[in-house]
Amino acid sequence: NAGVMQNPRHLVRRRGQEARLRCSPMKGHSHVYWYRQLPEEGLKFMVYLQKENIIDESGMPKERFSAEFPKEGPSILRIQQVVRGDSAAYFCASSPSGRNTEAFFGQGTRLTVV
Amino acid sequence: AQRVTQPEKLLSVFKGAPVELKCNYSYSGSPELFWYVQYSRQRLQLLLRHISRESIKGFTADLNKGETSFHLKKPFAQEEDSAMYYCALKGEYGNKLVFGAGTILRVKS
Numbered sequence: 001n002a003g004v005m006q007n008p009r010h011l012v013r014r015r016g017q018e019a020r021l022r023c024s025p026m027k028g029h030s031h032v033y034w035y036r037q038l039p040e041e042g043l044k045f046m047v048y049l050q051k052e053n054i055i056d057e058s059g060m061p062k063e064r065f066s067a068e069f070p071k072e073g074p075s076i077l078r079i080q081q082v083v084r085g086d087s088a089a090y091f092c093a094s095s096p097s098g099r100n101t102e103a104f105f106g107q108g109t110r111l112t113v114v
Numbered sequence: 115a116q117r118v119t120q121p122e123k124l125l126s127v128f129k130g131a132p133v134e135l136k137c138n139y140s141y142s143g144s145p146e147l148f149w150y151v152q153y154s155r156q157r158l159q160l161l162l163r164h165i166s167r168e169s170i171k172g173f174t175a176d177l178n179k180g181e182t183s184f185h186l187k188k189p190f191a192q193e194e195d196s197a198m199y200y201c202a203l204k205g206e207y208g209n210k211l212v213f214g215a216g217t218i219l220r221v222k223s
Contacts, residue, residue, distance in 0.1 A: 031209065042200060043158075043200070043211075045212065093211075095209045101209065103209040105157050105159070107156075107157045
């Protein structure tokens with residue numbers, strides 16, 4: 001099992017462009033979580049998805065950010081019209097089911113907005 | 115509100131010295147608490163969780179509900195323990211985690 005795979009590892013975007021971050025969960029995992037880590041801060045929860053459903057998006061900014069986890073394919077975190085403040089490391093985690101299972105993390109995507 | 119506080123950004127100790135990484139939390143229900151570790155250039159990985167009461171790599175952590183703390187301890191630090199350590203609280207849905215800001219542990223020879 002290759003673990004949680006995130007790509008790209010590094011992404012550079014100019015202000016106003018779109019950023020797409022991909023997360024392939026571990027095999028057999030149907031729960032995906034996205035976290036953002038700003039410089040000098042801990043990881044902050046953004047969104048929790050199960051296949052085709054958003055369960056909790058309480059940590060997502062209200063504008064420009066969206067997430068999906070389709071029936072087939074990876075989970076995508078999409079940031080439209082990026083701004084400098086979006087520069088951060090974005091981590092994805094997956095788990096096989098709900099509460100009493102461990103969540104495994106990917107290596108993250110470092111987004112830099114220039 | 116759920117909150118995790120790690121008061122130290124950096125903890126530097128000598129090899130063989132005891133280590134205590136502090137973590138305090140605020141949560142209105144029954145908490146589930148974890149310590150995660152991130153070694154240089156590696157992904158975040160679970161070190162231990164309070165419900166399993168285990169010792170991993172010589173580290174232990176005891177949940178103290180009276181003091182709302184979950185400090186991570188090791189009696190004798192090793193150089194390979196140098197890493198970033200995050201304390202985390204599990205929220206009410208699935209595996210959503212609330213993280214502290216992290217503490218860098220540096221073990222000097």
